[in-house]
Amino acid sequence: MKKYLQAMNFPRxxxxxxxxxxxxxxxxxxxxxxxxxxxxxxxFYIPIVVATFWWGLRGGLYVSLFLGLxxxxxxxxxxxxxxxxxxxxxxxMGIVMGTLCDSKKRADxxxxxxxxxxxxxxxxxTAELEERRIGLEAANEDLKKEIANRKHAEKTTRESExxxxxxxxxxxxxxxxxxxxx
Numbered sequence: 001m002k003k004y005l006q007a008m009n010f011p012r013x014x015x016x017x018x019x020x021x022x023x024x025x026x027x028x029x030x031x032x033x034x035x036x037x038x039x040x041x042x043x044f045y046i047p048i049v050v051a052t053f054w055w056g057l058r059g060g061l062y063v064s065l066f067l068g069l070x071x072x073x074x075x076x077x078x079x080x081x082x083x084x085x086x087x088x089x090x091x092x093m094g095i096v097m098g099t100l101c102d103s104k105k106r107a108d109x110x111x112x113x114x115x116x117x118x119x120x121x122x123x124x125x126t127a128e129l130e131e132r133r134i135g136l137e138a139a140n141e142d143l144k145k146e147i148a149n150r151k152h153a154e155k156t157t158r159e160s161e162x163x164x165x166x167x168x169x170x171x172x173x174x175x176x177x178x179x180x181x182x
Contacts, residue, residue: 064093
């Protein structure tokens with residue numbers, strides 16, 4: 001029993017008990033004492049709605065069934081069709097609200113699952129892009145080194161060409177270059 005109360009969350013169970021006692025008090029005061037059976041039953045929807053939000057279809061059914069039975073029992077012995085109809089409406093309200101709340105919970109769970117999947121995909125894609133970025137940075141550094149080496153080689157080649165050109169152009173002697181083979 002203790003595990004069952006923990007699963008139902010004891011503060012919620014306590015609040016529901018107070019709401020049901022208040023509804024039973026309203027039923028007794030208005031229906032039995034005052035003979036009015038119309039307006040106050042709309043307040044019965046409050047615990048039904050709260051029960052369905054907290055415990056889903058099962059909670060809504062139990063609470064609506066309990067309130068419908070209170071309404072029927074308080075009308076005994078001169079029970080009429082309107083009392084049965086209101087009790088059926090309370091029960092249907094429990095079914096509708098419970099079904100809606102359960103489907104909302106399922107939709108929320110599916111949304112959470114999809115959100116987690118998307119979050120995982122974003123993490124994977126981010127890791128992939130980070131690996132690419134690191135690879136591109138390494139390639140960029142290699143290209144910068146290659147460009148620097150090429151510029152240095154071009155500068156060295158220009159200086160060498162300029163030195164030889166200056167040497168040949170300013171030389172008073174005849175200069176030619178040959179290889180060993182001729």
